[in-house]
Amino acid sequence: MTKKYSFFEDVYAVVKLIPTGRATSYGLIANYLGTKMSARMVGWAMNAAHGLPDVPAHRVVNRNGLLTGKAHFATPMLMQELLEAEGLKIVDDKIQDFANVVWDPIKELDV
Template sequence: MPGKYTYINRTNFFEDVWELVKLIPKGRVTSYGSIARYLGAGSSARMVGWAMNAAGAIEDVPAHRVVNRNGMLSGKAHFDPPEKMERLLQQEGAVIENNCIKNFQEMFWDPNIELI
């Protein structure tokens, strides 16, 4: 079931992803799958990943706040340098070990709960 926010325009999936990512509060993270489910495309987590890869040129999209379902920094290779994702997350309170957020559960922000 898609979220109730009117910014979801259904004409450009990547733009919908970016608008949703802009809503992730500082100090919180979400997953590709949670974004896909919120947008009504539950099996499109990989496509959300592609949208995040393309977000590098968009200054106000906090792409570092989107990780995989286990809290792994799976998109860090798309940051320049790759360590930038980890550094940004640490500045927001993430404890990271072996490319994974140790305090993932306490930082997790689920748009399917938070935005309904």
């Protein structure tokens, strides 16, 4: 029996590669997976990932570095707290200096 394709599992595999202290966007993950227009689906995958302890969903934000997924964490501040514990500075729900901490899987994974 062949395994059924799972977009969410592909998203989680990429998210697991994001280094500590870095962050990426829904769109960059979608682009890496060859589905550039499916950033929203990546967001749905992240919303479903909160029960998976090995998927660092807190490292995935919107294209501007905004913590748009924070409402889906156990507490409203947990996403920010996890990012700050990794050395990122957050002001008004936005990663500061996002351009210098963004992790683009296409560039970082030499695709």
